[in-house]
Amino acid sequence: MSVLAPLRTSWRHANRQGDLSAAMLALAPAVLLFAIFNIYPLIFSGFLSVMEWDGFSPDRAYVGLDNYQAIFESAQFRNALSVTLKYTAGVTVLSVALGLVIAVLLNSEIRGQNVYRLIYFLPVVTSTVAAAVVWRYLMTPGTGYADVFLRNIGLTPPSPTWLRNPTWALWIVILVGLWKRLGFNIVVFLAGLQNIPKDYYEAATVDGAGALRRFRHITIPLIAPITLLLVIMSIIDAFLVFDVVYVMTDGGPVGTTEVVGLLLYRQAFRYFNLGDASAMGWVIFAIVFAVTLIQWKFFGVRESAL
Amino acid sequence: MSAEILPLARVNRLRIRRPKWRHLAIHAALIAGAFVMVIPFLWMLTLSLKPVALTHQPPYLIPTHFEIANYEAAWQAAPFARYYFNSIVMTAGIVFGQVILSSLAAYAFARLKFPGREALFLVFLATMMVPFHVILIPSYLIINRLDWIDSYAALIVPRMVSAFGIFLLRQYYQGIPRELDEAAMIDGASRLGIWWRIILPLSGPGLATLGIFAFLFAWNDFLWPLVVINDPNMRTVQLGLAMFQGRYGTQWTLLMAGTMTATLPTLLIFLFGQRWFIQSVAQSGVKG
Numbered sequence: 001m002s003v004l005a006p007l008r009t010s011w012r013h014a015n016r017q018g019d020l021s022a023a024m025l026a027l028a029p030a031v032l033l034f035a036i037f038n039i040y041p042l043i044f045s046g047f048l049s050v051m052e053w054d055g056f057s058p059d060r061a062y063v064g065l066d067n068y069q070a071i072f073e074s075a076q077f078r079n080a081l082s083v084t085l086k087y088t089a090g091v092t093v094l095s096v097a098l099g100l101v102i103a104v105l106l107n108s109e110i111r112g113q114n115v116y117r118l119i120y121f122l123p124v125v126t127s128t129v130a131a132a133v134v135w136r137y138l139m140t141p142g143t144g145y146a147d148v149f150l151r152n153i154g155l156t157p158p159s160p161t162w163l164r165n166p167t168w169a170l171w172i173v174i175l176v177g178l179w180k181r182l183g184f185n186i187v188v189f190l191a192g193l194q195n196i197p198k199d200y201y202e203a204a205t206v207d208g209a210g211a212l213r214r215f216r217h218i219t220i221p222l223i224a225p226i227t228l229l230l231v232i233m234s235i236i237d238a239f240l241v242f243d244v245v246y247v248m249t250d251g252g253p254v255g256t257t258e259v260v261g262l263l264l265y266r267q268a269f270r271y272f273n274l275g276d277a278s279a280m281g282w283v284i285f286a287i288v289f290a291v292t293l294i295q296w297k298f299f300g301v302r303e304s305a306l
Numbered sequence: 307m308s309a310e311i312l313p314l315a316r317v318n319r320l321r322i323r324r325p326k327w328r329h330l331a332i333h334a335a336l337i338a339g340a341f342v343m344v345i346p347f348l349w350m351l352t353l354s355l356k357p358v359a360l361t362h363q364p365p366y367l368i369p370t371h372f373e374i375a376n377y378e379a380a381w382q383a384a385p386f387a388r389y390y391f392n393s394i395v396m397t398a399g400i401v402f403g404q405v406i407l408s409s410l411a412a413y414a415f416a417r418l419k420f421p422g423r424e425a426l427f428l429v430f431l432a433t434m435m436v437p438f439h440v441i442l443i444p445s446y447l448i449i450n451r452l453d454w455i456d457s458y459a460a461l462i463v464p465r466m467v468s469a470f471g472i473f474l475l476r477q478y479y480q481g482i483p484r485e486l487d488e489a490a491m492i493d494g495a496s497r498l499g500i501w502w503r504i505i506l507p508l509s510g511p512g513l514a515t516l517g518i519f520a521f522l523f524a525w526n527d528f529l530w531p532l533v534v535i536n537d538p539n540m541r542t543v544q545l546g547l548a549m550f551q552g553r554y555g556t557q558w559t560l561l562m563a564g565t566m567t568a569t570l571p572t573l574l575i576f577l578f579g580q581r582w583f584i585q586s587v588a589q590s591g592v593k594g
Contacts, residue, residue: 022497023418030411030467031426037445037464038433044444055447102339105332112333118580119340122347125576125583127526129544130565133551134346137353137558145349179343184587191588240437243528247548261439261529268443269533281440292435 048278055274067279077280079255080263083170087259088238090174091181096230098178099185104219106186107193117190121183128180132247135176139163166256169249173257176244181237185230192226193219225298232295236288260284350569353562380563383554388539389546390567393525396461396542400524403466405513411467412475413501417487427476430469438529446533460534461542465524471516474586478512479505515586518579525572543568 049067053060071077102120106113123131138146139162147157158165162172196218204214242261245251251258251266260280268277352369354376381387414420415427445464454460482505490500506513531542541549547568554560576583 018497019418020420023414023420023423025498026410026414026418026501027426030407030472033407033463033467034430034433034469036448037467038436038441039429041441041444041448042433042436044447045440048443055443055450102336105336108329108332110329110332110336116336116340117584118577120343121580121584122573122576123343125522125526125572126347126569127528127544127547127572129526129528129548130350130569131346133547133561133565134350136551137561138346138349140558143558145345179346183343187584187587236435240439246528246532247551264439264442265529265533269446274443278440278443281437281443284437285440288435288437 045278045281048274049282050275052275054272056272063275067275068283071276071279071283076255076258077260077263080258080260081283083255083257084239084241084259084261086170087174087177087241087257088235090171091177091238092231092234094174094178095181095185095234096227099182099189099230100223100227102182103186103189103193104215106190117187120186123180124183126180128243129247131176131180132244135172135179136163136248139172163249164253166253169253169257173245173248176248177238177241180244181234185234188226188230189223192223196222228298229295232291235291239284239288239291347569350562350566353559354566356559376559376563377567380550380560380567383557383560384546384550384564385539386543386546386564386567389541389543392458392461392540393543395458396531397521397524399458399462400465401517401520403462404468404471404520405517407467408471408475408516409506409509409513410501411472412479413505415472416476416479417484417500417505418497430472434469434473442529442533445530449534455534456537456540461531465527465530468516468520471520474516474519475509475512478509482508511582514579515582518575518583519586521575522572 050062050064051060052063052067106116135146138144141147141157141161147162151157158168162168200218200222201214204218209217240261241259242265245257245259245262246265249257251262261284264277264280264284267273267280348368355369355372355374357371357373357375411430415423449455449460449464452459454463486504486508487500490504495503526544527542528544528548531545532548535541535545538549547564550564551561
């Protein structure tokens with residue numbers, strides 16, 4: 001049933017039924033707030049991105065696309081983009097791959113499926129700030145549990161510490177992102193796996209297909225759309241990362257964890273460089289939008305909303 | 307399914323069943339993974355209950371000491387009670403606002419006929435993909451203009467509408483039989499009367515799902531409070547925790563007591579509402 005069938009109701013007809021006035025009343029608060037705090041800021045942001053302004057002084061100047069040119073020429077912004085891409089790739093690949101493996105294990109008709117699912121999901125609902133604080137401590141040399149564990153399996157802690165080492169810091173941040181994201185992917189994958197009719201597997205078994213071939217020829221093709229969906233959702237989510245970096249490393253050491261969200265925040269609220277910061281916002285938007293277009297293409301606009 | 311097929315299917319199920327040792331191996335892998343997932347929680351708990359003098363002992367995951375003193379010390383070192391109050395006010399405002407306003411709007415989109423309905427709904431949908439980063443700066447300027455910096459209004463009002471909530475509830479309302487509306491209409495109920503007396507009482511699970519999502523979002527939110535709150539007395543729990551880390555960064559027992567404090571409400575709410583929550587997350591993939 002298409003619930004959004006073309007609307008042919010005329011204004012007068014609608015009003016006669018009492019629908020129009022009721023709809024105006026019902027929608028007024030949502031539309032008003034939405035206009036003020038979502039639509040207007042979006043347009044405003046577009047203006048800011050072509051202005052030179054600190055947000056307070058009366059003098060602001062129109063500078064065209066200079067801000068965009070400036071940020072793309074700045075090494076700091078390009079570094080931030082590349083850090084964000086690395087973080088996004090790391091979290092997405094690891095969380096989708098591990099999520100599928102764990103979901104397949106969970107789907108193998110074992111006891112305690114719900115308990116496992118619950119435990120794996122706990123980090124998803126935990127505040128990122130709290131998670132970042134705890135993980136920072138877990139990685140503390142000497143007294144942190146993760147640090148001691150990594151030593152025991154033979155990894156030499158880098159100097160000066162895991163989080164202050166330029167090659168390791170981003171990996172630790174990715175680890176926390178993965179820890180937060182994994183449960184979500186498991187739950188979605190598991191629901192998808194449970195949707196595959198058991199008969200398929202039974203028929204394949206009768207035909208003599210082993211576990212690996214069943215996985216390769218039944219599970220993988222049928223789970224592919226969900227995998228794509230999760231990859232897209234994870235990319236969008238990871239690209240907007242802020243809290244975990246702010247708390248764990250504040251972008252350091254030497255900018256190796258400075259993601260775009262953090263750079264934007266600093267440019268706007270520490271250096272009051274609203275033009276550059278807004279331009280960065282629109283670059284983020286453009287990238288996220290490109291990924292969203294892929295989602296729309298495969299899943300439709302309405303289906304992508306949840 | 308006909309009678310002859312049934313036994314055959316049973317045989318196949320038997321054949322597909324895995325041997326016991328395989329189940330054991332799967333459990334071992336899953337328990338190892340689950341262990342990694344809960345380490346931070348165990349660690350938080352153990353540390354927060356440990357006497358300060360013992361912090362530098364080798365790490366031990368299971369609590370061996372039970373000392374509430376850290377919590378008292380943490381709550382004294384920073385006004386966590388105040389942070390709690392601020393977070394509760396903000397969260398209650400956002401949850402209440404999102405549930406009521408989304409429900410009203412969703413009712414209009416699901417049940418009422420008016421010109422421009424499709425277009426307006428699409429506008430709501432489309433803005434869901436605008437990253438918060440884009441509207442962060444102008445939103446701050448608007449709040450500043452309204453003189454709302456350091457106020458509950460700044461924390462609550464901009465987030466009282468949720469396009470996601472409208473979408474979720476609209477779908478839910480489409481599942482409620484229209485015959486109920488029509489019966490009420492014959493009895494003389496107004497459009498909004500139908501929302502209040504028919505739709506709202508029947509949308510418990512939908513409202514609960516939205517309520518839990520809104521709660522988790524609001525309680526854990528960080529960036530927006532960071533931007534609109536300067537006054538230490540107006541800090542939310544998450545802001546307070548981040549600042550606390552900056553100040554008492556080396557006093558780990560206190561810090562873990564603070565972290566525990568910040569995490570507990572979401573864990574409790576999630577454990578109570580996990581059925582609705584996990585279900586709606588699971589659906590987000592299946593329908594795709």
